[in-house]
Amino acid sequence: MTDLAYSAYLAFYLYLIMVLIQWAVATASKAKQPNATPGKLDDSLSHGSFVFRTHRTFQNTLENSLLFVGTVLLAFVISYQSTIFAVCMWVYLAARVVHMVLYYAIATEKNPSPRSYFFLIGVLANLVMLVLLGLRLM
Template identity: 55%
Template structure:
């Protein structure tokens, strides 16, 4: 059963690796600032600061990783279509990577910003994966 989800597992690896990279970038960018205090971001910082953007990118991923990984795990456990599951996980993983890259390179207060579209794409893939889980569970319950 698990071999059918190999591509889904690789997508999960990319999601987790992305989160770890973001944590390191945020930590090192903040620590490199003069007078840096562990655990405290200067409240005056905004999108013009890479320290702010790297920390927001990491925080945004933390906000999204629980439902992403929860849906991925549930999908595999309930036996959703492996190809559809992998495709949705990869959409999430790639959208989060593009979101990260855009957040790192574009300093904008504009809303929506280009990164917002990739946030939305990842969220829609996550919702679709949850719906796939619900449909699979409902179908199995009726059988």
């Protein structure tokens, strides 16, 4: 295995670990609430609630996972190796981790919030990866 492939696999693995951590934090914080019902979030919660923020962080990651996971798996299936692609994977991972930390730490209804910028960095990294794959497939 090349160093480039290893780097891409490691970034993907760490992304999966991040998703697992988000799920665990969201589940644990919600379960500690009085009268917690599995699968239901209290409608009165908003950004002031850590439970709400952990839930939204996890949901936001799930909403964005299909595009990232699909892009990465397609690259792996066609054995696409590119330094730029691997760097974009790491940028995406870093942006999602910072997004997560900011969402956990900052209770704000303001838009854009600081986490919004890292969301956009992740989207741009994924867009570059898609373009690179498209160029490879042509």
